Amino acid sequence: VGVALVLSLSRGAMVSFLAGVVCLAFLRRRRLGLAVLAVAILLVALLYPLFVEWRLALTYGTSSADAYLQLDISDQSRLNAMLAGLDLFGSSPVFGIGFGHYQFLSQTLVGGQYATFPHNWYMEVLAELGVAGAVLMAIAGSSLLLGLRRTGSGLRVVGLSVFFAYAAGSLFTEPMSSFQTSAFALVIVVSIIVARPPGLPTQEHPR
Numbered sequence: 001v002g003v004a005l006v007l008s009l010s011r012g013a014m015v016s017f018l019a020g021v022v023c024l025a026f027l028r029r030r031r032l033g034l035a036v037l038a039v040a041i042l043l044v045a046l047l048y049p050l051f052v053e054w055r056l057a058l059t060y061g062t063s064s065a066d067a068y069l070q071l072d073i074s075d076q077s078r079l080n081a082m083l084a085g086l087d088l089f090g091s092s093p094v095f096g097i098g099f100g101h102y103q104f105l106s107q108t109l110v111g112g113q114y115a116t117f118p119h120n121w122y123m124e125v126l127a128e129l130g131v132a133g134a135v136l137m138a139i140a141g142s143s144l145l146l147g148l149r150r151t152g153s154g155l156r157v158v159g160l161s162v163f164f165a166y167a168a169g170s171l172f173t174e175p176m177s178s179f180q181t182s183a184f185a186l187v188i189v190v191s192i193i194v195a196r197p198p199g200l201p202t203q204e205h206p207r
Contacts, residue, residue, distance in 0.1 A: 009055045012119075012172025018044075020165030027157040077115040084109040085123035089130065096130035121170035124177075141167070147193035159192035 005013055018040045026033030056067040084106040088097050097105055102124055103116040110116060118124045125133045148159045166175065166185040175181040 009058065010172075011051075012169060015172065016165045016169035019168035020161045023164040024157060024161035027160060074115070077110070077113045078119050080110045080113065081106055081115045082118045082120050082123050085118050085120070085127040088127035092130060094130045095132050096126070096128045099128050102128050117174065119173055121174045121176055124174050144189055144193070148189065151193050151195065153192050153195040155192045155195065159189050162188050 005017060022033060022037050022040055025036035052068075052071070053063040056063040056071060060067040060070060085102065087109055088102065088105055091097065102118060106116045106118075118127070122134075122137075125137050129136075144163060145160075148156055148163065151159070153159075162185050166182075166189075169175055173181070175185075
C-alpha cells in the first residue's frame, strides 16, 4: 500500500493518508496526536518541494521552469473547475443540476480548459444534488460517525481513522463516484460498526 501511495504521485492521496495517521494518533493519546501532527507538518515542509521536483521529472522528463509552469496551470485549472461549482449551485440550489452533469455544464464556465471535474466531492454534491443532497450526505456521514462511536469493537479507532482519511480525500477527488476508491474504506468502516463486541455470546447480534 505504501509503494502504491508513493507511485500514485497523488498529493491528495498523501494528505488523506496523513489525516488518517494523525487522527489515529489523537484517538490513542492527545500528546501522541500532537507529536505526530508536528512531525507530519515538518515532513511536509521538508519533503514537499522534493516530491514536486520528483513528480515533475517523472511526468515531464524534467523539473525545469517550464515543468513548474505546467503544474501551476494544471492546479489553476482544477481550482477553476471546482469554483465553477458555486455558479452551478447558484443556478439550482435546492435539488442541483442533476447527478453526473457537473463535468458537462462546467465547460461553459471554465473557458474550454481540460479540467472540468471539481476534484472535490463536497462541491460536486452541492452542485449536482443541491441542498437536498448535501443534507442527505451529512446525515449519512453523521450516521457512520455515530455508529463508530457506539460500537463496542476494539477497532473503533481504526474505523474513525479510515473515515477521516476518506473525508480528507474527498477534498481532492470524487471517491463516491468510483467503486474502486470507495469500497475498501466503506467495507472497513461498516464492518467495524457491525462487529460483535467482545464478550457477547455468538448467538446474539448487536442492533
